[in-house]
Amino acid sequence: MKTHVKALVVGGGAVGTGITYHLAKAGWDVLQVERDELTAGSTWHAAGLLPLFNMSYATTHIHKYSVEFYKSLEAETGLNAGFSICGNLRMAQTDARMDEFMLYSSVAETAGVYHEFLTPAQIKERWPLVRTEDLKGALFHPQDGYINPADVTQAMAKGARQLGATIERKIQVDAYRWTGSEWIVSVTRMADVGGNLVPTDEKYEIHAEHVVTATGNHAQRTAKLLGIRTPAIPVEHQYIVTEPDPALVAWRKAGNAEHPVLRDADAKWYVREERGGWILGPYERNAPARFAYGVPESFRADLFPLDLERIEAEYMSMIHRIPTSETVGLKDDFNGPICYTPDGNPLVGPAPGLRNMWLAEGFSFGITAAGGTGYYLAQLMTQGEAEIDMASLDPKRYGNWMTTEYAVKKNEECYEHVFILHHPDEEREAARPLRTAPVYDKQKALGAQFGQVNGWERPIYYGPKDAPEDFDHNARSFRRGAWWQYAVEEAKAIRETAGLIDATAFTKHTVRGAGATAFLDWFTCNALPKVGRINLTYALTPAGTTRTEYTIVRNGENDYYLVSAGAWTDYDADYLRKCAEDMAPKFGHIEINDVTTQWGVFAIAGPNSRKILAELIRDAEPETALSNKRFPWLSARRIELGMVPVNAIRVAYTGELGWELHHPIEMQRNLWEQLLKAGEKHGMKLVGARAQNWLRQEKSYRAFGNELGRDATPLEAALDRFVDLNKDFQGKEAMLATGIRSKCVTVLIDGPDDTDPWGKEALLKDGVKVGRLTSGGYSVAFGKQIGMGYVSPELAEVGTKLKVKMLLKEWDAEVVEDSPFDPKNVKIRVDG
Structure with a gap:
């Protein structure tokens, strides 16, 4: 067996094999090991569906690539992967479901995924076995279908071998050890006895420069071996x-085409044809998590007992939707483990705290994602x-705050929500509250309705404290809720x-030491602030795209306080620490x-914010303590508000006069x-956070994860004023x-009366897609919808007329100047 390779892939399911194939195609020397047989995990009992529907832009691209890639495998390898291109029909029983499909249509359009909308009559005309009188319509992907999971895995394996990869079965990983330049992976040959x-x-002992884990149901064991959490x-x-359905058999014998994969999302199931019968796959309530602390050694390609009572409602709804199935008997059943994560998206990328260790875990739709994950992860690695x-x-x-019990509760919830409406404003309730600021109970008593970010509870809006019994705070909608x-x-x-916002969830780091200034000057693209001042800056990837946004407060010559997005604490910390370790010998x-x-954080903003703070500040000259002269815009000062010491920063994400008040969290109440x-x-x-999100768009403030990300440079984000080209910094040449x-632009939209954009919609010019929104909402200043997004450079000029696709209609939109509200920043700089 090979013991020295460029990359070792651990796991022989569809995902691991897709990664092996694409790394080999990139020219790397790859060894893949599997503790049992290829496809022995969840791959063998997967239904093989290829659902393109996804609200995630990245996941949609992954799924799209997989579908196209699988179609090419037979020509390359000579192996038929069993791809049935029968289409994928998502049916809707409610107007709300159709709203979901219309929003997804925009996501699909931006990703180039072809789709059609069908009326109930059109469905009935094409597939008369389907009951349609209670449907509102459907979303149809005619180029989609299903595939044989084992066959597509073997085809990718053959393709990988043809490209020079080695695949070994019956090899179990026992330990990982990083030497500083390579991984030494201890393995044992297994035997079937x-x-x-x-x-x-x-x-x-296998020596590998890079390791990828794609261990499926064994992810908890892998995490323990690596000393991380997942x-x-x-x-x-x-x-x-089911047994063959005579009506279906007759339909096919008459020369009719195979039914598409049928999805009745409101009934929580999918159905497809299988040898004249039907496969029913429900996503029911109360499906339990398994193997929370590891897979038993005795568990191989095994299944659990079927629980028919748990899926009775879904079974009866299948009979309702396909009446001919009522008299058909059951032929076979499967109940196996499928890996999940709390948000349903896989874990793909570098492992926290480790070098050259890559994770590809938590795939609930692993067959759909295998090809695309291999393609994009190989790009990341190579x-x-x-x-x-x-x-x-x-x-x-x-982050490290996550526990096994949290993951169990959230994964069970995620499974149950596969077919539950995915509102962009949804806030799922399992495992909450968990991380709370000290004033959480006080906020709740004042009507706060909470969302969750990185486990933190944060107010998203404040509803009525004494709401009527029929008022539903948790009502969600694809329109204005x-x-x-x-x-x-x-x-x-x-x-x-004035308004008061709880921003305690902000990520905060201190960077100190003799090398701090030289390091941060290289690590970020803007000039560093002087002592007592702040600046907004960006850490770039080596490829020149935006990795993290920081507000940097300089407390001393080599003493810095960095503030970044609350959703990305461990993501930011890992990159910051790894870069600092790499550059310590130099700096x-x-x-x-x-x-x-x-540190807790309150943000106070608005024309009266100075007056409010003036009543609390303890200073020798309180009447001038907050003036422009003593406390200018973009500066930081240590002040006292009553008995509370506060690190105050004069900045406001809303574009008004305001301060961030960073305070000892134990004094927050x-x-x-x-x-x-x-x-x-x-x-x-x-x-709450939703109003803040609208206000920052009126100022064209980019948000990380929306306008800012690893697919655009700061210059493409139109942030030239925060890039100092007179210095050297990481990613500069690549940028x-x-x-x-x-180019990133802000648009004002003359949209529908009851709907605002969510930041997922397509931007059009003369009926052709020319970009996409990355943020959206409502502007109180302009009384219309607002959005931010990216278009081709020639369309980024102020005054350009575009269209925004919402609810399947095109609405007028116009590119406006950056910071359409108060473009001269007069309100922010106002003295007093």
């Missing part, structure tokens, strides 16, 4: 196969970045009086600390009460070499 897989005395835990998924932004799939989106009117009033308060000692949980009391007579309102492929 009496149906059991047992270790032999044959042991090896939320990838399997959940039971069962499906049944080129430094993928052509699409993979941050939304990064394993570090879950129950929360909308409250967000409007909150946004108006910041523009007219000197660098000490980095994550202080996120030590005291500061909260002070601010509420002082703010009452100045018209201050409590404000300049990339040029301007597209």
Whole structure:
């Protein structure tokens, strides 16, 4: 067996084999090992469906690539992967479901995924066995279908071998050790003895520059060997196969085409043809997680007992939708483990804290994702970045606060929600509350409705404290939900009086030491601030795209406080630390600390914010303490508000006069009460994240994960003023070499009366897609919808007329100047 390779891939399912194929195609020397047989995990009992429908831009691209790639495998390898291109029909029983399909249509259009809308009559005309009188319509992907999971895996394996890869079966990984330049992986040859897989005395050490784990149901064991945490835990998924349906058999004998994969999302199941019968795959309530602490050694290609009572409602709804199936008996059943994550997206990318260790775990739709994951992960590994932004799939989106119990509860919830409406404003309830600021209970008592970001509870809006019994705070909609009117009033308060926002979830790091200044100067693209000042800057990837956005506060010569997005704490920390370790020999000692949980943050903003703080500040000259002269815009000062010491930063994400108040988290309740009391007579309102999101778009403030990401440079994001080309910084040459492929713009939209864009919609010019929105919402300043997004450079000029695709209609949109609200920043700089 080979013991020295460029890359070792651990796991022999469809995902691991897809990665092996694409790394080999990129020219790397690859060894893939599997502890049992190829496809022995979840791959063998997967139904092989290829669902293109996904609200994630990255995942949609992955699925799209897979479908096209699988169609090419037979010509390359001579192996038929069993791809049935029968189409994929998603049916809707409700108007809300059709709204979901219309929103997805925009995501699909931006990703180039072909689709059609069908009426109930059109469905009935094409497939008369399907009952349609209670349907509103359907979304149809005619180029989609299903594939044989084992066959496509073997085809990819053959293709990988043809490209020079080696694949070894019956090899179990026992330990990983990083030497500083390579991984040494200890493995044992396994043997099949009496149906059991047992270790032999044959042991090896494999030396690999890179390792990829794609271990499926064994992800918890892998995490323990690596000393990391992962939320990838399997959940039971069962499906049944019926005996032949005489009506279906007659339909096909008459020369009719195969039915598409049928999905009745409101009934929570999929159905497809199988040898004259039907396969029913439900996503029912109460499916349990399994193997939370590891897969038993005795479990191989095994299944769990079927629980028909648990899927009775879904079975009866299949009979309702396909009446001819009522008299058909059951032929076979499957109930096996399928790995999940809390948000349903896989974990793809670098492992936290480790070098050259790559994860590809947590695939609930592994067959659909296998080809695309291999393609884009190979780009990450061999080129430094993928052509699409993979941050939304990064394993570090879950931090060390996550526990096994949390993952179990969230994965069970995720499974149950596969077919439940995926509102962009949905907030799922399992495992909550978990991470809370000290004033959580006080906010809740004042009507706060919470969302979750990185486990933190944060107010997204404040509803009525004494709401009527029929008022549903949790009502979700693809249009303007129950929360909308409250967000409007909150946004108006910041523009007219003042608002208080809880921003405690912000990520916060300190960077200190003799090498801190030289390192940060190289690490970020803007000039570093002077002591007592702040700046906005970006850390770039080696490919020149945006890796992280930072507000940097300079407390001393080599003493910095970095603030970044709350959703990305471990993602930011890992990159910051790894880069600092790499550059320490050049720049000197660098000490980095994550202080996120030590400091709470309140953001106060609005014309009256200075008056409110003036009542609380303790200063020798309180009347001038907050003036432009003593506390200018983009500066930081240590002040005292009553008994609370505060690191105050004069900046506001809403574009109004304001301050961020960073305070010891143990004093948060005291500061909260002070601010509420002082703010009452100045018209201050409590404000949630949704109003803040609208307001930042009126100022064209880019948000990481939306406008900012690893698929665009800061120059493409139109952030030239934050890029200092007179200094050297990581990614500078690559950024300049990339040029301007597209440009970030702000648009005002004359849209429908009851709907705002969500930031997923296509931008059109003369009926042709020319870009996409990355953010969207409502502007209280302009009384219309607003959005931000990317278009080709020639269309980025102010005044360009575009269209935004919403609810299947095209609405007028116009490119406006950056910061359409207060473009001269007069309100932010106002003195007093």
